[in-house]
Amino acid sequence: MSFPRVAIIILNWNGWKDTLECLESVYQIKYPEYDVIVIDNNSEDISIEKIEDYCAGKIKVDSTFFNYQDKNPIKIFKYTNTEVENTKLPQMDNINSINSQEKLTLIKNDKNYGFAWGNNIGIKHALKNLDIEYVLLLNNDTVVDKDFLTELVDVAKNNDNVGFVGPKVYIYNDKNTLQVAGGAKVDLKYGEVDEIAYHQLDEGQFDHFLEPDYIGGTCILCSREVIEKIGMLDPTYFMYWEDADWCFRGRKHGYKSVYAFKSKIWHKYGASSDTPFKMYYFTRNRIYFVKKNNTRREFLRFSIFILAVTLSKSICQLIFKRDLKMSYAYLKGFFNGIILSDNSTDIKV
Template identity: 45%
Template structure:
């Protein structure tokens, strides 16, 4: 009799002033069918009462309402293993005690001292997972997502099918698209240097199809739900505060001869725009974008991107009420 082997997956969720979304995400995670996972919640120095509210949720004091599932009191309380950022970076952790709890009855909570953005915040969780838990895979998951019960089974099944598979990602739907939840937001992504934004998600706005079942090679996977093989990837580029790191991972994977694959049988729903609204598309975001272009594309494309974005930035600045973006792009005419 062959005993099935389930590779360990460390799931990292980043929270910043968003406990309501986070507890709905956690409630969906704690009902998945995959038997070997960790949930690592990294708080990026929230200024609201996120920590207190999340602790109330795991104690069973807050019932989570969602159109995707019914709240379950049967796995509460969930044991919280709370550690500081310094302890996480040093790998200080009571792993023997942690391992005594069932996967759906435990939560690792890391409290960062500052808001390090998406890449910096996740890197604290990634470093901790690799040094203490030794997972075969790390899964980055936005706190404003809801997961299907079998989403992780499907990701791991495909990831284990080819040793040259470096990154996999699910089919991501809009959480609510004018009352519908079967409209695709991302099925992996493509890169087009001539567009205003050089990368785009595939099939955005398309209604789901029963024919969309086979894994597909793509150029990048959205960081909203991205699983990477820890043999090949061990951190995100900290130069990007918010955005671009997922696309660069895809570029790096392909440069290493690895595959990046979209897995349509794995399903996630995303509250699109929630994180970006909180981050406020600003100088930090644009600065990261141009660092990404400069690092990964020829100089002519870098210049083209500056020009085309500068022409369109007044509209974005008015929409976002952020004139700092306009002044920032003007400064980029001085190519360093």
């Protein structure tokens, strides 16, 4: 088979231990044509130094998923986000001659741009400076199977009108339990998401073709053609719902989201505690997403519903938990979501 070149974009923020395990698993895949791009979202720890030490062979990664492989030093192409956005990078002329397992592009952002724009910086760099046909967004807290990328690309190439492809995602600490089969279904009436195969033991019941409403951002493959037509991730989201929005935008242009059940990864997924920061963005972005993808009449109905939900949650936080910050986060998220305007036209490549 032919092997279209893929840019694998990994976003890091204060998570170098996870990133190194992810990188080592990626460098052991069987797929021969790829470029790894690590975007550091202005980490406040020693992530940059640790990634450089790993590439120099100074850190051996321990994992229950693979045995560390000694390899030649990995050549780092290191830039700032300003450099990759504003200039033509002369070193890129030499990158094609280096084996996939022996190169890494490291882009240091000057601030935390969130999931959406952080990844967009990598996408823009890949499309401008690398001769790639696909972009893969991969969470840094994942470990991948050796054939995961081969299977993703195979599904993307051999099915019509495919916009986004996602793998079978297992829970890292429970290797045979699924987090999600590709993605999720969305109820636009209530702005609710139902992840396919959520926390189910894998007994082969999802080993078949599926078309979710969207592919989860943990691991999502998209072609250059699709990105050039529909644009990148909407940075308004910052975090949460941006993956669903991307796939829905693709669907409006006739592109499907598809689940590649032979592709497997493991995700360090857990029930993290809620914070005002997270609740603000989740509430705001839920409303913003429904507004962008529904009719005015349906959005008006949803607004009444979500106002009741928001007030109920805010009052409960205030009265029963005495948490003023969380209560305020719900209300602020609601009102900001209502007034946000659609910025999709600003994210063309």
